[in-house]
Amino acid sequence: MTSLNRFSNPTIEKRQLDPVKLEKLIDLQSEILGATVTNTNYQDLLKQVxxxxxxxxxxxxxxxxLLDEHKNQMFVQTAPSVPEDAINDLNGLSVGDGSCGNAVFHNDDMYVCNTLTxxxxxxxxxxxxxxxxxxxWSSPIRNSENKAIGSFAISSFAKRTPDNFQRRLLNSCASIAGIIIQRENTLNVQRADHKILMDSQYQYRCLVDNSADEIYLHDDTGNILDANQMACNRLGYTHDELLSMNISDIKTSTSKHASVKTFAESLKLDKTYxxxxxxxxxxxxxxxxxxxxxxxxxNDKTLIVALARDITDRKKTEEEMARASKLESVGLLAGGIAHDFNNMLGIIQGYIDLASRSRHSPEKTEKHLAKATRAALQAAELTQQLLTFAKGGDPIKQAANIVEIIHQSTDFSLHGSNIKVNFSRLCTDDIWPANIDSGQISQVIQNLVINARQSMSEGGQLDITYENCVMTEAENSEITQHEKRIKITIKDTGTGIPQNIIGSIFDPYFTTKQQGSGLGLALCYSIITKHNGAITVDSTPGHGTCFTLYLPASNEHAATSSTVTSANANTTNARILIMDDDEMLREVTEAMLQNLGYSVTLSADGDSAFAQYQKAMNTKNPIDLVIMDLTIPNGIGGKEAIKLIQQIDPHVNGLVSSGYCNDPVMANHNDYGFVGAIKKPYSQDELGEAVNAILNNPIKADLGRALE
Incomplete structure (x- = not known):
């Protein structure tokens, strides 16, 4: 065989060049280095060298x-004119053998002019x-640390010694090959990093999209920048649709964009709410x-990450917890309540009997009836507290006198006990009204007081304090700073809570009581949280427990009532329809209204009320006001009846009446077509005030038109 034919590349025409023309070498260097910029295939670049x-x-x-450091051997990376069998023979060359092995071993040029000697x-x-x-001839290929990582070799089929040009060519090609290889290694690292990043992003996206929670990323004005698959599934929007929306478009409880921005700015950086x-x-x-x-x-932009969890099932569980907790608490209080209620009935019955026996002495009769009335009002308050205690669901918040609620709830919960209670206001100003659902917060106070009562079975002292508070980080880090809160502490002298379980007391079904359900404190925590408030506990075994509540303050005044004892002169001829299923209550309400100078029509249910109202519309004496009981067993109640009447008279004046004062209709009567609400039981003065307020209200017609 001939060596030239065996090794030569048939596609390359060998041409003799003048080796002294170094300019040619410079041109070739520039050409190859230029190719490294545009050609991303480093194998092609090495072949070109x-x-x-x-x-x-x-x-x-x-x-x-190139050198395999682990094996301390060299392997052919590129040899475009060398046949495959020769490459196989050269692969695995030991460092220190031949020109290439010695070039790497000594990290220096090796010129072997006669391989046979x-x-x-x-x-x-x-x-x-x-x-x-x-x-x-072989020159080491070096990395950026000047360490030999391979070799560039020119193998000749004749014995020859390199001249200066060939030496320079050898060194230049080795340097260029080193640059190309180093560039490829850098790119490989970048590719690996990019792959890791892409894999990480993919994994992150998989985690996000497979989350059971909705996940949103939005800016400080609420514009949605990203959302996961669960958000799309629950809301029914495509990903692109969500990216064109604002967070307030899906949150019915969130105000529009300006308020979103204000809310975002109130959040501390890197703190979870x-x-x-x-x-x-x-x-x-x-x-x-x-x-x-x-x-x-x-990048100087404010972003909000939000994880939203559907708590429909949890709310159902909480409602069950509330019912169970109420049963547990009512069971404890039943004896004391029954005792007090029977006492009140005895007082009412006794004074009415005395009044009937002293009819010849008007002064004594009036005195006896006044005391019977006072006892009846106390019984009504006790009944109202029982109704409040039974109330659950989402809070219906309005400005309320929290001090009054604290006193009433505490007195209610300590019936028949030997617990001494002290109330203290810790600020000089009047306590702010609280923005709360009175019934639910009353239940919280009752549960905490009942717990304190149970921990002091042999008697003790309960200290309850309340004060106005502007929140700071030191006060409570869970509530936004500078917000107005009413701070309430309930401290007992009972057995205390062991430190190893104090972190679990708000967990559902956690209890240390033999007959407890473990729901009372969990319910308290749920209610306070729904009010955007906070509850904390501090306890020392053997010395008692202190619960601290933070409730939102209201900028409005707590509701108060004034007494009206007679009808306004402009309304004395008004005709009023009373709808109530209780015959005795219809009769006593009729008597009260007649005493006030009104004309009265009676009805036992919604169907009858509608028929009488419609009939009166066609007479000269139409009905000016309807007073409707909210609940009619086996019949149409006030909520449905007012809608029927509005179909024939959109301007109807409706006053809703119920003993369930925490019903949403009572709290938001305007939303259901009524213009006023009055809770049972009521006195003649309270009834007169409510009726006069409606009949003398100049905007009632506008309200009626708004409901058309």
């Missing part, structure tokens, strides 16, 4: 070998003879959510 070298050194082939090739004689390699609200899907379905939000900044 070898072919350029072969053009400049006739009757020779060029090759690049040079000792550096003594272990490679078979390869030299087999492929007629008579000379081999929990809020409660309602989401509305594309088809209009609403569902309750617990949302954990966190504000952070990036």
């Amino acid at each position: 070898c072919l350029f070298a072969e053009e400049l050194v006739p009757n020779a082939v060029a090759s690049i070998m 040079d000792t550096r090739w003594e272990d490679l004689q078979d390869i030299a003879k087999k492929y007629q390699l008579h000379a081999c 929990t809020i409660y609200g309602t989401h509305q899907s594309k088809n209009g379905k609403k569902y309750p959510v617990e949302t954990r939000i966190r504000r952070y900044t990036t």
Whole structure:
């Protein structure tokens, strides 16, 4: 075989060049380096370096070998004009053998001009003879740390010594190969990093999209920047649709964009908050959510991450908890309540009997009846507290006198006990009105007082304090700073709570009582949280427990009532329809209204009331006001009846009446078509006040038109 034909590349025409023309070498260097910028395939670039070298050194082939540090051996990386069997023979070359092995070992140029006599090739004689390699020049390829990582070699088929140009060519090609390899290694690291990043992003996206919670990213004005698959599934919007929406478009409890921005600015950076609200899907379905939000900044932009959890099932569980807790608490209080209620009935019956026996002494009769009335009012208050205690669901918040609620709830819960209670106001100003659902907060106070009572079975002292409080980080980090709160503490001298369980006392069904359900404190925590408040506990075993509540203050005044004892002169001829299923209550209400100078018509249910109202419309004496009981067993109650009457008279004056004062209709009567509400039981003065307020209200017609 001929060595040239065996190793030569048929696609490359060998041309003799003048080696002294160094400009040609410079041009080639520039050309190859320029190619490294545009060509991303480093194998092609290394091949091009070898072919350029072969053009400049006739009757020779060029090759690049790289070091495997783990094996301490060298392997051919590129040799475009070397046949496959020769490459296989060269692979695995030991460091220190041949020109290339020595170039790497010594990190220096190696010029072997006669392979058959040079000792550096003594272990490679078979390869030299087999492929007629008579000379081999090799220069180390170095990395950025100047460490040899391979070699660039020119193998000649004739014995020859390199001239200065060929030496320079050899060094230049080795340097260029080093640049190309280093560039590829850098790109490989970048590719690996990019793959890791892409894998991480993919994994993150999988985690986000497979989350059971809705996840949103929005800016400080509420514009949605990203959302996960669960958000799309629950709301019924596509991802693109959500990205064109504002967070207030799905939160029925969130104000529009300006308020969203104000709220976002009130959040501390990198602090997690929990809020409660309602989401509305594309088809209009609403569902309750617990949302954990966190504000952070990036590139001078404020972003909000929100994780919203559907708590429909949890709310059902909480309602069950509330019912069970009430049964437990009512069982404890039943004896004392029954005792007090019987006492009140005895007082009422006794004074009425005395009044009937002293009819010849008007002064005594009036005195006895006044005391019977006072006892009846006390019985009504006790009944109202029982109704309040039984109330659950979402809070219906309005401005309320929290001090009055604290006193009433505490007295209610301590019936028949030997507990001494002290009330203290810790600020000089009057206590602010609280923005609360009075019934639910009353239940919280009752539960905490009952717990204190049970922990002091042998008697003790209960200290209850209340004060106005502007929140600070030191006061409570869970509530936004500078918000106005009423701070309430309930401290007993009971057995206390062991430190190893104090962190679990608000967990549902956690109890240390033999007959307890473990729901009372969980219910307290749920109610306070729904009020955007906070509850904390501090206890020392053997010395008692102190619960601290933070309730939101209201900017409005707590509701008060004034007494009106007679009808206004402008309304004495008004005609009033009373709808109530209780005959005795209809009769006593009729008597009260007649005493006030009104004309009265009676009805037992909604159907009858509608018929009488419609009939009176066609007479000269139409009905001016309807007083409707909210609940009619086995019949149409006030909520439905007012809608029927509005169909024939959109301007009807409706006054809703019920003993369930915490019913949403009572709290938001305007939303249901009524213009006023009065709770049972009521006195003649209270009834007169409510009736006069409606009949003398100049805007009632506008309200009626608004409901058309």
